[in-house]
Amino acid sequence: MQRLTVGETARKRKRSVTPNPLTGEKTMGSTDAQPPNLDEAFTQHLQGTAQQQIYAERKEFLLQEERDSAWDRAARESASEAENRADQLVWEVREDERDNLFGNKASEAIPGPETLDMGGQFLTNKERIEKSQLFRIAQRMPKGCHLHLHFNAELQPEGLIEWARYLPDTMFIRSTQALVNPEDYDVTEIVFNVMPADTPTSDIFSSDYNPEFKAPGSRPWMNWKTFCEEFPRTRSELNAEAWVKEKMVLQEEEVYGMKQTVNGIWARFNQATRAFKGLLNYDEAYRRYIGLAIDSMIRERVMYAELRPMLMDKFIPSVDGQQRYDLRAQMDMILEEVEKKKQELKNKNELDKFPFGVKIIYCTPRSIPKQKMRSEMQDCIELKLKYPELICGFDLVGAEDRPNHIGFYRDELLAFVETCKSLNIEIPFMFHAGETLLDTGGSKEPQNSNLYDSVLLNAKRIGHGYSLPRHPLLMEKFREKPICIELCPISNELLHLCRNVKEHTFPQLLAAGIPCTVNSDNPSLFSSSLSHEFYQVMVGWPTMGVHGWRQLAEWSITFSCLSEPEKDEARRIFKREWEEFCCWIVDKYGH
Template sequence: MPEFSPASSLTTRYPSSPLYCSCFGDSSNCPTSRASSMGSKFSSFRLRVRGRKRLTMFSPKSKTPKHLADGHTRQRGASRKGDASESDGDFDKAAALELIKAHDSEVDRRRSGVETSRLGAENGSLGLPLDLDATGAEKRVPVPSKEEYDELRKHVFAVEQELSFDARCRSRASDLEMDVDAIIRKIREKDDREIYASQPKRRGYQGQMHERFAGDHFLSNVDIINKTDLFEIASKMPKGAHLHIHFNACLPPNVLLGIATGMDRMFVSSTLPLIHKAGDEDEYENFDKCEIQFSIMNQKRLDKKIGNLFSADYIRGHMMKFSDFRRQFPSHYTRAAVDEWLLHKLMFEERETHHPFQTASGAWEKFNGRTRMMKGLFNYETAYREYTKLCLADFVRDNIQYAEIRPNFMQTNQLYTDDGEGMINNEGIMKIIISAVEEFQKEVAEKGQFFGGLKVIYCTPRSMDQENVKKALKECIEFKKRWPQWIAGFDLVGEEAKGHPIKEFVPELLEFKRQCAAQNLDIPFLFHCGETLDMGTDTDGNLVDALLLGSKRIGHGFALAKHPYVMQQMKAKGICLELCPISNEILGLTPRVGGHAMYQLLANNVHCTVSSDNGALFRSSLSHDFYQVMVGKADMGLFGWKQLAMWSIDHACLNEEEREIMRYEWNQQWNEFLKWVKTTYGDLIKDVAKI
């Protein structure tokens, strides 16, 4: 493996520029070229990109695309008195023409020799000019007839379709795929007509009545979604690789609650005493506000920490045996059974997610409390082993062919033995996962089924300090050397706005890349970043650092559409986004899936995959996310799903032999899926040929 270079991470398959030379090359005029530390070069370059101070980028010898040079000239021109508006408009038009030419060239390339229609004006633009004077005397052009206008309009739509992210899949489609695509479009209409339209309207502000529709708030629709034919089809569809799933939130919470019920050493604590305030306006306020945590405890750890959660004298954090808690609960809370109440504490609900006062920060506060609650249900040996097996079975049930899971690894990780006496370290956690997967693979093979297995993305919290992140990076290398086929990459996880930005760990991350190169280890970065609405902060600045550090994939990347230069660089590098649409909606980035940034990103042909993130907390599965992706865009069909699934295999951390096996198996299952759809729903379209 070659020595890592931030310069090479930007310039591969992209025109060279004095910007890169001035920061990383041999330019004698560049101060950073004389710096002794690669870290200082990296920081200097990062500031240049963030500050957009690209003066050297536009020299006469620069190979920078003209539309970028125009943008720079626009900045200079705007400083001249009297001509700012005029020059801005001219430069914007010139930049638009360059992009039009680029799109036309792309269409020509895709058509592979088919003659391009000559429907535009001489300068490449379509339609009437916008800069005619009042009489049109100096720039008179013929006004098109209605027929000519319709032809121009048809041409624009045709070009947009040819540039769409799913165009290749559509152009290469088999007859069977064309039929299934038509069926799916009919299914969408049928679901809207028979399922959503039949639901009672909901009463809103001042009595306004609201119809139900696909693409509304996920948490308000989830029970309806589960009844639709489109969701059944989404469930059956082979999804390829699931690349963004946090391992402690893969399965419905009732699975872990069921295991915990049978554990003798399981204890529970609360942040508030669970007391009934008779006569108060909200008599069960503490039950609503409290945060519950679970833990396996031995007697030594319990000393002086025993308490009764239902006592007014209860001290925060003191433990009560879970079996006792379950037995006493009905006497103190009458609105729901104990399991129903616990599930309510673990999963998001529509009213809290979409309350008028709710914010992304507030949603994260609730999310973090729920992950702490899940941690205690997950952090002992029996639960971890059983959960891993059930998770693998659920992947197969949801028609996932391969997965890359994200467990958290820390020096203070707490995975207990069932009696609470012993501790299992990170190495032990890896052994549990590997053992469970190998056992499951044998069982699947014996049944004649296929599951391509999983790999582990080594994750550590971004809230850690530099020293602990350094230790985590060291352990990641050790794990990769010990289990080379199991470690997929490295990530920093946790709330992006509250944790440290990536830039604070640049020295440690660069050193990690050097060590990997020296030892011929391939451990790509797979960073969470751009999971934010912020602009101009360190939070959305993580996208720049992920780019410069050569991240193979980006977790979420919601903010990327707001950074066109970074987006084009990521496209040039082949960096893929791990979309998590339901997660982004529930955590406050968009109120409904139709407003998700993914449609802008896909329109720009940014490679993306679909993932569920923390499905256990969101009442969702990967099938639900694929469903949401489709209903959020009126013209999305089979080919959008297909491209997203294919990209998931293309961008998975697989060697070429593994990837070819995955592609072959996915294609086999894809063809079976198509036949199933046509057999089951073929009567929805006319003249469907028999299989």
């Protein structure tokens, strides 16, 4: 058989000119074979095949497997008819507000400057959130227990500032610098304290003002009443109280400003925290604060709370500045005010609203030397021995992107555990851990992450846990033990771990089967509440619903420090209130 050369083969082929469908250019192509009719082929294979059925069955199997292992499965399977109906109605309310209140229907049109994103920046959205039906539903929701709440940050600052008016002789203020130029007001830090009326004073508005307060003979304090009277001469657009409130609460511009940094917002947060302390830490305010904080929690439909006071300062003054109350006296005040509030509720037959009072998690900063940490631990143990039903845990707090990490205190913490065992007492660890983007404990060593030490030291719960998804092995350890995570979404956003709740890692934590609770952390600094937090969780994850809310609230009971009989009673109360809540949703929104 004769073989043709390449050139001969080409000449024998019929040639055709075919326009390129994209460019219109004509190209030469062979017509040796007719191209397949792809439209017919696709039509044939779209007519229902065995492969389509197999694919559908496999997908349903995957979805069912995920549903079977879902974090909220127990809540879904035990839901009442009213709860299922409420879940559907809440979803409809959320979607309606997404389209109308926030005005962000899916569209290619560029939104106007007034259009906000549901689940976007909290402080930017806050005014609209509080007009929404979904937020009203969140306010009405029974929330179980509040497990991560810093002691000085439950009430908004206006009340504390107002109380200071009634201490014209004994409330004092100091500044970290003289208030002379306009920029001084923005950068200075302020601290309050109650002291005897004859305390030597200085003029903070003078260029000669010396802010030094540790040296012998220093006099950085100015009488607060005098400060208020003289303040307008240099800051006329605000009065002193309004200016102080700005110092105590994080503002939208400083949180989301283009030039703000993680370190910058943490420094600002710490300044605000210190401004609160002196306005609260005197006997009359301390007592009043406990009762009002409980009232606030009852309005939020919280039945029990574990508060975190910073107990490094061992004394608080009397209202006249002449006496000092040690840690035992402070614990007595808490117990007395809680009992007084419970008696008020009992007299009104409303004890179920707050039946278990509060407990205290002893907090101390991670920045202190080891010897000081040892004395802090001993103080905690002494308080536990004196108040076994009040002291319920131990925590190390502070920004995690700087020394020291938890492991720095390994020997002291292990000695703490063994000492508690020898005394037959239990003080579980409830560390702040994973509240960071760097996650190396203020070092370059990954093993210094506080999450490893939380596992090794058998923490009962951890605060925040934002960076835990970086550690697949630790995620499994948290699930197995289990270690509960105290979620604080608004705090994490405002302190620059994420830009908004939709970027938060809580869906990953829940999907991994790790138990979580929802908490407000420092609501007075963040202009927030526990209801705002539950709202954020709902709009931050499309598949979150009423069933998920219930699971989070039930976990707050399970991982609280209540006794087992108290937990059983809490579950009984919660179950009744939850069904009432779901029926309320159906009655109000069912039409």
